[in-house]
Amino acid sequence: MKIRTKNDLEKMREKGLKNLYPKETKVSVGMATCGLSTGADKVYEAIQDEVEKGKLPIQLAQTGCIGFCQREPVVDILEPGKPRVFYQEVTPDRAKELIHRWLKNEVVGDWLLCKMEKEDWIAEDRVQDYPIRQIPKGIDGTPSYHQVPFYNKQLKIALRNCGFINPDHIEEYVARGGYISLYKALFEMKPEEIIEEVKRSGLRGRGGAGFLTGNKWETCRRAKGDQKFILCNADEGDPGAYMDRSILEGDPHSVVEGMIIGAYAIGAHEGFIYVRNEYPLAIQKLLIALQQAEEAGLLGDDILGSGFSLKINLFRGGGAFVCGESTALMASIEGKVGEPRAKHIHTTESGLWDKPSNLNNVETWNNVPIILSRGAGWYSKIGTDQSKGTKVFSIVGKVKNTGLIEVPMGITLREIVYDIGGGVPDGKKFKAVQTGGPSGGCIPESLINLPVDFDRLTEVGSMMGSGGMIVMDESTCMVDVAKYFMDFLKGESCGKCTSCREGTKRMHEILTEIAEGRGTMDHIELLKELGWVTAEASLCQLGGTAPNPVLSTIRYFQEEYEEHILHKRCPAKVCRALLQYRILSNVCTKCGRCAKVCPVKAITGKKKTKKETGEPFSIDAKKCIKCGMCFETCKFEAVEVQ
Amino acid sequence: MEVSKIDSIIEQYGARESALLAILQDIQAKENYLPKDALEYVSQKMHIPLVRIFRIATFYNALSLKPRGLHKIDVCLGTACHVRGGSKILEKIERDLGVSVGETTKDNRFTLESVRCIGCCSLGPVAVVDGKVFGRLGQDKVSGLLKEFK
Known part of the structure; x- marks a missing residue:
């Protein structure tokens, strides 16, 4: 169906509403990558089988992720007249049981994540109440969505539709207020007015540096050139950050709509979305969304009859972290190797094929329609x-509740880690939060009350990056973390600048020396100096920020470095060369499980049986490869690491 | 690789330089790696010097000049997986298969590689086998996982 008028959009919306809120019971399974990795596909099949076999009055749907990835697979049930319920950690067997119980107006309280009485439609400032006439048996004591600690401080703008719509159905996106902003932009606003609105909103790029989006658009609009490009950076490479994946898998149209609005404001008629090769499902969902938008007349020639045309191409990355950098990304699209160039002239003036090009990341584009x-x-x-x-x-990392959260800027780290994240599990002590990926740093416990925004994170030596927050506890070694990031960066440095290519390599070598007990105190000064050179002499921000993980860990955790250097000890018990495994003979129950799992047969002893008393097991330190299998296997805490 | 297959891939994208990465990825998807003769043919057909094609083929991690095994294992070594013991999972697989990361088993069954974050950080440590993601791994689950693909 081609959309030409507001009425057409309204018709599509009605169709979408019927999909979203059918008359019969609707069961949706969260099938983004996180759901699939815990078996959501098997849950879906089990429900499908059951529905077909019993001819049950149930409509089955697929949806994205509602953010609480740790509790996947998540299944939600919606029936007119009842509260909506979300089940967590669903297995195929549980799925069968819970749908049969539902049809008898019962829920299994213990398996529920939460219930929901209303839905926010943030795009239009509307609240969709579920008229409740019937309360399922067993639901007492189940918290409402906003009562769940994980959700109660959240405000979902970017994740507005994830987990609530089927990403393969454009009508469902339209039903929740999608493409209304595009209509408004094309018919009620001039390009300059759109740019002004985005500038006034204060939106800053969500990909890393936090440049003001409106200003970037303005520069690009004013840049001379007959042809301009609009680009979406979906090369989400920061390890530990995956919001863009979730948005693309759960709500791809929000990004497409943002890009069309941006293209109209800037005056671009061709666009590219550069997606990581590691995100096959996101690529699949985007391709469907682009095709649907084109079929609906929202992309292509003469969009909605406005006379404005735009073509968007999808470009698959090749698995290179550096291609997340703007100039490297553009080189990659041009068919070259993804190497950055100097940016004396900004890409907004001379970017892809030397034409003015505006690049924003997934989350930034996704915010535009709402603004x-x-x-x-x-x-x-x-x-x-x-x-x-x-x-x-x-x-993510060492925190009880892991997943994707969306919070107002300025929330404190404490609220994120403790209130939303539930603190560190297993009674361990919190140590640090790593933000900003390999460009960022580790923020120590003393700064836990830090309000989180672009500038405050930079002030403490880290950065926003794309929004990964890896929580670390006492069992995370900061020397190991710095070494990890240098290993990452030396592998991902494109090699163009000597300072980055060699700097990351040498820093990694030094950190390895320290981690293996050969460090000296001079190494700390040398690391600082190398870090300075790497940052100063590299062209792009990969090298420019590369020393951050090293410098921030030295800044806040120098005593841990000194412990490795002076006492040849790894306090977190991570750096293997400094560890010693041994079995406490007075605790050993002589069960022999450790000897069974030891891959190098370093553990000997005599198993206790009914006839024999056995002998406690012990580890031959010469043979031991310190893999930790015995430690993980022993149920009696008889294996000690020192 | 049959020339007609390469032709149809090139045709799909057009013989533009900017389509080179996509064309190489599609060739690899069909052949499991980038055979030398295929690259030579692409070079002639698209009028791109072979050296430039090799530069692309060796720059991007997704491309391989070596044949890969029947099943491809990618162990995630993103930060979240790292702090939860991702490297121990990798080492356990290395020991079980008798290969190092980047190698293929002698029976050609598995190629073992590592990947820098697949965006499944909440469920780490994570590994991907033939495109299917396995979350919440532990060293004790590795043998069972490998058996599924024997």
Whole structure:
């Protein structure tokens, strides 16, 4: 169906609403990558089988991720007249049981994540109430969505549709307020007015550096050139950050709509979305979305009859981290190797094929439609002075609740780690949060009350990056973390600048020396000096920020470095060369499990049986490869690491 | 690789230099790696010097000049997986298969590689086998996982 008028859009919306809120029971399975990795596909099949076999009055749907990835697979049930419920950690067997119980108006309280009485439609400032006439048995005591600690401080703008719509159905996106902003942009606003609105919103790029989006658009619009390009950076390479993947897999149209609006504002007629090769599902969902948008007349020639035309191409990356850098990304699209160039002239003036090019990342584009529909005034009320709106963070690592969260800028690290994340598991002590990927740094516990926004993170020697937050506890070694990032960066440095190519390599070598007990105190000074040179003499921000993980760990955790150097000890018990495994003979129950799993047969002893008393097991330090299998296997804590 | 197959891949994208990466990826998807004769043919057909094609083929991690095994294992070594013991998973697989990362087993069954984050950080450590993601791994789950693909 081609959309030409507002009425057509309204018709599509009605169709979408019927999909979203059918008359019969609707069961949706979260099938983004995180769901699939825990068996969501098997859950879906099990429900499908059951529905077909029993001819059950159930409509089955697929959706994206609602953010609480740790609790995947998540299945939600929606039936008119009842509260919506979300089940967590669903298995195929549980899935069968819970749908049968539902049809008998029952829920299994213990398996529920939460219930929901209403839905926010952030795009239009509407709340969709579920009229409740019937309460399922067993639901008492189940928290509402906003009562769940993981969700109660969240404000979902970028993740507005993830987990609520089927990403393969454009109608469902339209039903929740999608493409309304595009209509407004094309018919009710001049390009300059759109840019002004984005400028007033205070939106800053969500990909890393946090440049003001409106200003970037303005420079690109004013740049001389008959042909301009619009680009989307979906080469989300920061390890530990995956919000862009989730948006693309769960709500691809939000990015497409943002790009069309941006292209119209800037005056571009061709665009590219550069997606990581490691995200096959995101590529698949985007291709479907682009095709649907084209079929609906929202992309291609004469969009909505406005006379404006835009073509968007999808470009698959080749698995190179450096291609997330703007000039490297553009070189890659041109068919060259992804090497950055000096940016004396900005890409907004001379970018892809030397034409003015505007590049923003997935989350930035996704915010644009909301800014137009809700207004810059509304948007700029959220967040801090210099960082407006919300930011999606992936809170992962050593924290109880892991997943994607979206919070207003300015929220403190403490609220993120403790209130939303639930703190560190297994009674361990919190040590640091790593933000900003390989360009960022580690923020120590003493700064836990830091309000999180672009500038505050930079002030403490880290950065926002794309929003990865890796929580570290006492069992994470900071020398090892620095070494890890240098290993990453030496592998991903494109090699063009000597300072980056050699600097990361040498820093890695030195960190390895320290981690293996051959470090000297001079090494710390040398690392600082090398870090300075690497940052100063490299062309792009990969090298420019490469020393951050090293410098920030030295800044906040120098005593850990000294412990490795002076006492040849790794306090977190990570650096293998400094560890010693041994079995406490007075604790050993002589079960022999450790000897069984030891890959190098370094453990000997005599198993206790009914006839024999056995002998405690012990480890031959010469043979031991310190793989930790015995430590992980022993149920009696008889294996000690020193 | 049959010339007609390469022709149809090139035709799909057009013989533009900017399509080179996509063309190489499609050739690899069909052949499991980039055979030398295929690259030579692409060079002639697209009028791109072979040296430039090799530069692309060796720059991007996704491309391989060596044949790969029947199943491809990618162990995630992203930060979240690293702090949760991703490298131990990799080492366990190395020991079980008797190969180092980047190598293929003698029976040509598995190629073992590492990847820098696949965006499944909440469920780390994670590994991908033939495109299927396995989350919440532990050293104890490795043998069972490999058996699934024997």
